[in-house]
Amino acid sequence: MRLPAPSRIAFRQLAALSLASLASFLGGWSWIEGPQSTFDTQGPVAKSQLDVFYTTVWVTGIIFVVVAGVLTYATLKFRARNESDAHAEPPAQSHGNPFIELGLIAASVFALVIIAVPTLRAIWYTYDVPEAEKANAYEVNATGLQWWFRFDYPSEGLDNSGHLVTGNELVIPANRPVRINLRTADVIHSFWVPKLAGKVDMLPNRGNHLWLQADQPGYFWGQCAEFCGEDHAVMRFRVIALEAKDFAEWVAQQKQPARTVATNLTAEPLRIQPASLTFKRNAPGWSQEFDLNPLENWKQKQFPEKDENPALIAHGRKLFQEKSCISCHTVRGHEGVGTTAPDLTHVGARTTIAGGLLENNEANLRRWIIDPNNVKPGNKMYVGVPLGASVMPGYMLRDAKTGHLTPNIKIDNSEGAALAAYLLSLK
Amino acid sequence: MSHAATIDHHHDVTTSTGIPNKKLFMWAFLASDCMFFGALISTHLIYRLHPPPGSPDVSKIFSIELTSFSTFILLMSSLLMALAVNSLQKGHVRSTRHNLLGTIFFGLIFLGCQVYEFNHFVHEKGLTLSNSIFGSTFYTLTGTHGCHVAIGVLWLVLMYIRSFKPADPSRSWLARAIAHFVVFTITTVAGTAAVLGLVHTIQSHESLSVFIDHHLLATSTTVIGLALLTWFGFSRKPVDFGEANAIDVESMGLYWHFVDIVWIVIFTVVYLLEYL
């Protein structure tokens, strides 16, 4: 290397430049800090799981450095440097060394013991609510359905009958262990809120459970983590943890029957301007504004919208019956009676619809109600919910023999707007 | 006439271990079959451990007499199988054939019992493949075992026919072998029908003429078939079957005995434990 050739310099600059841009590219979106990060733990269960993970990373990392170091050294040191070297006399034909081998086995066992001890401790800790806290634990049931979650609160009885039921958004008290009974109505699903706890599956004919605790109030992303058919990818949900006081308020509000917006029913329903909604399938269902402060946004949702249109809402309520939405959905206090679909009594107070896929706003609701299949292909509202041997028809009727679909419910743009207004009013 | 019993049946010099290839193959296969039945039996036991609501009362369904009888039959067939191998290892082709026939006979009886049992359970006890999990696991487990027995019987029959292959290579024997096999099958089917008919006739106290009326075809086919089989069996020509084939019969025997020991396990685990 006599003089630094220009090309070499250019190469160095290029390398430096590309490294820098790579770093900014990678660093710009942190790789471990998403809404479902398992590193950003928000509760003791996730935390203890992360601790075990770090132990494994450290132990295997150190072994890796040592073994890879020796491997690199051996490769470099003993490699034939040129052709004649490659054909030289073969080296000594040695066959092994039992002491080295036994020593390495012992070392491996030792390394595994270091991993095993915290592992065992965490297995028992994460399995169930610690004895001392059992009495304090809050119990809810979570049921997986293709492709949404139903949550019910066995301890929050309702006046007339049954207990509180919601869908896709699980509201829990913060700072208190929550024991979740996991059930499924059809195939296997899995309940996973990475920031709060690792997943546990919802298996048919089996009573699983999981416990978690949110150390602070917060808004958490969760997702079904077991392949459950066509829409597994978009079977999502949220967990909202609230201060004890807020939680009690929320429960009280939820126990109320659906809210009715007073109107003069004889008045003509307003003419609705059918906004043209061109749907790009699977366009993002979220907005950046929402993400900035999700918990605050959730709280806003609990109050009625400012620009409510009572006539439109009443029209929507009528359509809700006429279009047979009621056969699957329940709006407690209003008309619905169905139990095979998410309870809509307070759907307006939720931040998401369609299994956590879309942000709950007028445009998205309309989009979903008019053309659910375009939002979530193959969903059961569109093709109907299986009920034992028969099927509760949805937007389409399916021919059992050929699988052919014929339309059953049709919602046009203005009907969609009315239904959306009605559902949004259900706070 | 060559000297018989000159082959060392426990050491084959052409292989590295001295174990004949076919025997080794069969033992490895049986090791695999252990896992096969292990998985089936596990399934059955797991559902016995956790019977879903509405499971039938099993001890009311089973009939210990019949099962004990078929267990005994299978054990005897195993004995004959062992004797068949033993004879052939000594070069006694004819007694090998007799033992093979006996094994086939007992195997068929076992299968008959199973068919009867299934039939009885379905029609009298209302236990079907699909109306309870117990039905599913029970029929699948015992049915799979039955399939093994049926395959064994088929193999035995083919081996029996194989024992008539003429030593003279210029004589084509394939057509004869196929004919032999067809006659064997038809005779078996007809014979079963005839015997069932006879049993039915006796049970319903009808006269023999009624039996002949109804089952003339089956009976006469059986008689003709038996005659033909005897004729097939009376070949005095030298055959290309002898001590050297002992290994073929022995590997077949290993399979047959394995089917027997699987039944020993099923008998205890599936049947007897239900009576506790």
Add this chain to the structure above:
Amino acid sequence: MSLTMDAKIATPTTHAGHTQSKFHTFVQIAMVLSVITGVEIVIIYLPIGKWLVVSSLVVLSTVKFLLVIFYFMHLKWDKVFCTILFFIGLVLALGTVAALLALFGAEASAPLTSQILHHSAPVIV
């Protein structure tokens, strides 16, 4: 190559020790097997402790099992390797069955719908 129909053994072979008596051995084994089967059937009706019945059933069927494989299937006279080969499969299968039953016997595995069979409990132990 034996082309004979019914050659009687003339020459005792080098390993003749057992060939002579095998016929009787086999018949005796078959008798023992039948007797054990009979005993098994009687045992289940005896008014003794359940665990005793179960363990004797297990022992008796194991004996039957071993008799068949060692005598009828010639393991006694064959190369040990055959025994090893078969036992690899057998042991793994037994281990798997035992592990599965233990797993399903555990409390965490009780199905929601189960009506646990009280009398099959000893099976898992």
Add this chain to the structure above:
Amino acid sequence: MDTIAPASLPTHEAPAAEKRPWIFTRPTAKTGLISWLTTVDHKRVGLMYGFSALFFFLVGGFEALLIRIQLAVPNNTFLQHQTYNELFTMHATTMIFLAVMPLSAAFFNYIMPLQIGARDVAFPRLNGFAFWVFLAGAIILNVGWFIKAGSPDIGWFGYAPLTSKAYSSQFAGDISTDLWVMGLQILGVSSVVGSLNFIVTIINLRAPGMTMMRLPVFTWMTLITAFLIILSFPAITIALVELMMDRNFDTGFFEISKGGLPILWQHLFWVFGHPEVYILILPAMGIISEILPTFSRKPLFGYPIVVFSGACIGFLGFGVWSHHMFTTGMGAVATAAFSLATMAIAVPTGVKIFNWIGTLWGGHLKMTTPMMFALGFIWMFMMGGFSGVMHAAAPADAQQQDSYFVVAHFHYVLIGGSVFALLAGIHYWFPLIFGRTVSEFWGKLSFWVIFVGFNTTFFPMHFLGLNGMPRRTAVYDGNMGWNSPNFIATIGAFILGIGIAIYFVTMVYTLFKGPKAARDPWDGRTLEWALPNPPPEYNFAVTPSVHARDAFWYEKHHRDEIAREKIQHARSESEHGGIHMPSQSWFPLLTAIGMLVGSLFLANHNYLGAISGGGLTILGAYLWSPKAQAATTCTPNLTPTAKTPTPSTELPLIFLFPLSLYLSPSSSPPIPPTPTPSIGIKTKD
């Protein structure tokens, strides 16, 4: 080597041919399509396995690329959910059952008998049968792409009850899941039959002096893999039988409404599934254990313990299956037990890694392409193994299970492990099998592109998983922090694809145009290198006798002793009638066709058709069995200038079905004289 004068061998006549009706005349074609369809030669069967496996590897890779395109950006609409689900199901099924397993089987078939000094496997027809059955299974699995029902879309482990009629059949004729069930079932038959054959071959057909503790490590791993196959496949066979019963006969094994327990499927599947992953890696480890000593030019470090650790991995592999089920709520005790058992497997696996490094230590490493792949294997497999240990810690796994962390783990062990080793093996044995030398430049280039592409694809997936991205999701939202790793992974996949393309283009070019390879080009240590390349039909003109672990290395260093021995062997062998080779047969193919027809009908719930397919199978098996003992005798060509038709020159004809009938007789050019072995053999007495 084969320098014995032909005169020293007495000649003998072939025995009088048996008279038989014309349909039963034995096919005798040595070239052309018929010779391939009726072949029982382990080398040809091996080649057919290899070529089909590589074809399916490309298909599986193509499916992977479609997956990666879909995931390149959030909320992509390139694929529909349903299609995506079909793709990952078929990608995994194809890669595991139709690419990696049969590619291993190709090496078992081709190399293993050569390594133990055998002329063929113990049951040559069964071997041909295993291949045709494999092909039948592959066809059944892939039929779905061409019918209305579509391909299976249930994930490669097909968890019940998603596979039940209620959830996987959109309409009456939706047989996609049935095809999956029957396809796997048939592949199971193929694998078990093939493995039984290998077990008998290795145990019984070793050349004199080839004791078990002298077996080449690849042969050892073949043996252990074969055991794993025969002992683990029954579990999935039963699971599939039960599923088939549920779907076809309304039984209730996994039927929830009847009280069935879907968790049982998981247990039965993983009782098979975990040994299966070792079925995928042990042959790879065997290949690595051949390549490293050859190019380090010294024996494998700690041979006995490497062999023993392989057996140990195989055995322990049967006791850890529930580590795939840590999230199913098994209870703390069971979770803990399986967690510890799984960790224990790291010990024997580590032993292998350490011994490979020990083999390098003090050697003279020749950095050839196979060696690069082998070293790459150690690195990548180690990383995959470490993420495996992270899974084994059950509480940590609660966050990792069914996330992209698992996807990263298993691609590191499957590609960085199995695939790297298989690519190394192809390159390593190419001169032997096809008699041509692969370019080192293009080989090394492909290695580096593959290596870089592979890590670019799969390393980011660790972060995706830990950042909460679940697997098997066709779409993801853009606000989750998963965008850039996914994008990088997609770019990586294409780099990887280019690398693989370079690799295979090089191979195809070499197959036709590559320079002729010298005999024993790598200075090999095991018996297969004693053969001319490509090896003649009967492999060894004279059965070798073995005196040491690296048999051929020993031969090369004790020439006189071996030459004397060979003459002796040749004489005694020809006194016993020369070389007996099994004769070709149509019946393995016929039997396999029967199974294909039967299972297609069964998948269609057409029982009459199924029974007739079964009948065809039985007929095929029956017709084939009386001929099993038959054999043809052939006289070895002991002069090095022999004109042996070689597989390499006519194999491509298989793809030109009708043409080949006309072309084949003249299509095998004479093989030029094999040069005397040269490189690196030091005669030292």
